[in-house]
Amino acid sequence: MTVKAFFDTVRPMFHRGLNPVQVQVMEAILDQTKTWPREHTAYVLATAYGEAKFTPQRENMFYTAARIRQIWPTRPEAVAFAGSPKALANSVYGDRMGNRPGTDDGWDYRGGGIDQLTGRENYTKVGLANNPDEILKPEKAVASIVQGMSTGRYRGHKLADFDRPNGFDYKAARAIINNDVRVHGPLYAQHAVKFLTALCLLNPQTPRRTA
Numbered sequence: 001m002t003v004k005a006f007f008d009t010v011r012p013m014f015h016r017g018l019n020p021v022q023v024q025v026m027e028a029i030l031d032q033t034k035t036w037p038r039e040h041t042a043y044v045l046a047t048a049y050g051e052a053k054f055t056p057q058r059e060n061m062f063y064t065a066a067r068i069r070q071i072w073p074t075r076p077e078a079v080a081f082a083g084s085p086k087a088l089a090n091s092v093y094g095d096r097m098g099n100r101p102g103t104d105d106g107w108d109y110r111g112g113g114i115d116q117l118t119g120r121e122n123y124t125k126v127g128l129a130n131n132p133d134e135i136l137k138p139e140k141a142v143a144s145i146v147q148g149m150s151t152g153r154y155r156g157h158k159l160a161d162f163d164r165p166n167g168f169d170y171k172a173a174r175a176i177i178n179n180d181v182r183v184h185g186p187l188y189a190q191h192a193v194k195f196l197t198a199l200c201l202l203n204p205q206t207p208r209r210t211a
Contacts, residue, residue, distance in 0.1 A: 003027075005201040006199065007023070009198035013049065013191075021138060024138040025056070025138045026045065028142040029045055032142055038196065038200075039167070039196065041195075042170075042192045043149070043176075045191075045195040046170075047176075047177055048114045048115075048145055049191050050187070051114060052114040056114055056136045056138060057136070058133070058135070059116060060085055061085035061086070065082040068081075075092055077091065078091045091106065093105070093110060098120040098124065109123050112132065113140070114145055115144055115148055115177070126143055128144075148176075149176050149177075152176070154176060157176045159176065161176075171186055171188075171189045173188070174189075
């Protein structure tokens with residue numbers, strides 16, 4: 001089978017079809033994980049699909065006061081920056097994740113890519129401290145999510161932690177990115193199984209069972 005078979009299989013997941021950037025991002029994931037267990041690659045694809053539909057982007061920080069209260073309930077002072085994206089970013093991110101207080105680090109290192117990489121410290125880990133906007137490039141965005149999910153950079157959990165004797169635990173693996181396993185674990189598991197099916201066409205080895 002071919003790469004064409006892979007894309008023909010996943011295309012129905014995109015109601016508006018696939019655009020060139022989405023194709024680039026998926027190709028980069030396939031390239032950067034080509035030596036990985038297929039189940040791990042499937043879960044990276046599922047996460048990039050669910051989080052960003054394979055589209056690198058930067059957090060625009062243009063939030064209403066009501067939304068700011070929802071996202072940052074412990075930072076009531078941030079409400080004053082509703083409608084002021086740069087000031088809001090510096091307020092809520094400026095003193096953590098390696099960002100330097102009194103600078104524009106909060107804005108410069110706001111969420112970006114397909115995994116919403118945030119903070120000077122994390123941008124440094126993927127080699128983008130000097131040019132954070134490069135997180136918008138498909139290969140850079142993919143390098144971030146691949147590194148994060150394989151090392152446990154997000155929440156301390158990594159892909160290998162979810163290998164089980166009877167297969168990869170796609171539902172529990174949601175904990176790599178977020179603690180909403182009960183709510184979204186089954187949905188991301190469904191995404192992953194679809195991508196695994198496509199990967200089987202790309203590389204028809206005998207798949208392991210999934211937990």
